[in-house]
Amino acid sequence: MVTQHMIRRRMARTTPLLLALLLLGFALIATQFGDRALARMASETLIRVAMVVGFWIFVGNSGVVSFGHAAFACVGAYVSAWLTLKPAMKSMLLPGLPDAVAAADWHVFPAAIVAGLVAALVALVSGAAILRLSGIAASIATFAFLAMINTIWSNWTPITGGTSSVVGLARYVTPWVALGWALAAILVAAVYSASASGLALRATREDEVAASASGIDRYRHRLLAYTLSGFFVGVGGALMGHYIGVINPDGFYLSLTFLMLAMLVVGGIGSLSGAVVGVLALSLAVDALVRLEKGVTIGQATFSLPPGSQEIIIAIAMILVLIFRPTGLLAGREIMLPARWVAGRNQSDK
Template sequence: MAAPTGATRSNNALVRSLIGGLVTALPVLVIGLLVLNFAPTYYTFLALGAFVNLIVVVGLQVFMGNSNISNLGHSAFVGLGAYGVAILSTPLAMKKLSIPNAPFGFATLELDPVSSALIALLVVGIVALVSGKVISRLSGVAATIVSLALLIIVHSVFLNWTDLFKGNQAFFGIPKVVGLPWMLVFAVLAIVAARLFKDSRWGLQLRASAQSPQAAAALGIDAKKLRLMSWVLSALICGLAGVLYAYFAGTISPKLFYFQMIFNTLAMLILGGMATVTGAVTGVIVLSIGLEFIRSIESGVTVAGIQM
């Protein structure tokens, strides 16, 4: 029997990784379908928010879990994605109320949701590429501080460029074109993409460079290039989460994409374990259910018709 060729082994590894990603996404798919078919509207809204967090956490895992570098700037990309589609796809009648003085002709520009999403993700990718050129050259605390600086800069732009982003006020009128089915589809795709990257040679080499930089350099592994690659992919997934959030909520504001999102999503990632995509998914599910359980206890529970 002939030995398997390199191409065959590569294809087998790709199939295994793809199956692994789908298996990891299975609990998410089951929860989403249960909510879609049996849950009241309130829980559907909660599920939409949880799936946004899931996509953000999975995106965060792509960089942090493989590079072992803490990232405090990922919500900046979520915000860029959300504001990108808000500026491009909001109907002109609503723009006259929200951003009548928008520069560069944005006040009179209205694109369809798909084109708006693609352009918004392109902007996210460009910002990620530029910022990644700096972060990929750093490691440890220095890289973390730069990622935090990126968050503060982007947040300041949202607040102070009022003609384009409305400042601290809510940006309303965004078309609500994403429901739970589409959110579920993109959540599964994000999980599979993260798993494929983790199991790819780039993911393996990036983790090797994080664990032993000297040995990786001796083997010719370009750690800077790999960090940049994972940073951009992570940013695009986070930007996708922002796009989806804007399209299901219809209203956004800068505070949504600042420290609260950073702490919530980091807690979810750390709780489940950032080394694996499965851990990231588990952390989101556990913390989302736990927070809702605590919230329900706060408002009181009914036992035998008696409000406790």
């Protein structure tokens, strides 16, 4: 006999599959039926999906708003650059690198994995201290960590190039490479969310006192989610570097922090589907507004928005979402197949 609990579990398992189909359809439309600008937008959007889903692994399950995850993207981007840049380029731009790193000439894929692992290690070490705090204190501590990483990277000139841009990164990322990493992030996020650690962490999010009374170790589960989250945000930073071809510490600072937060808030922090939908919604809106700023010709007339309109319109849209839909577009719900589709014949016949 199929119980209601089994039906809910089957429904939950369809979420990553449906999100994968959504992103696959998005990538196909952008690459097969759009122009080159749309294909580039698709690559950037799918990289953001990987980063924001990684961000959600911690924020969505713990309920702690982190302002420091852009630091992991910064670490990941620079680690990948250290491993993939040509040795001659590194000798000019980054003369202080250790000999083994200066001589490295890796392919981007293993470098991205190592970048994620180093970012995860940084998350583990920093989270060991930060996550002993809770509430607004933890959020402020994550922002302090971000400022610290940005200051170090901006002044560690022989190793990072300081405030100068590091150029010459291989332009490796295509929509399909970014799609692969986005799907990997979604799968891992779904598996973690359904795991014992994910369930325990969400219990601390809903009622910290009751969870503690039940014997749940909040600190351990938060640290695990924080570390796993750091891995995918670090990989996202590496992908961003190999998509643009240039990295700079300020590219992984406040603007990226608030962009990830905005996408998560618009879609809905309470669900994995909300994280994905938030990225797609804001990315498509920004692309449409940029095109309108450049001008759209209809017949004999050309319509265009004043420069800078996209920031104002996006800000107004976010305010409206927060007022009329404070829990996000999906309101904490997951995209999944209806119960009657997964219940089985015996259940559907009742």
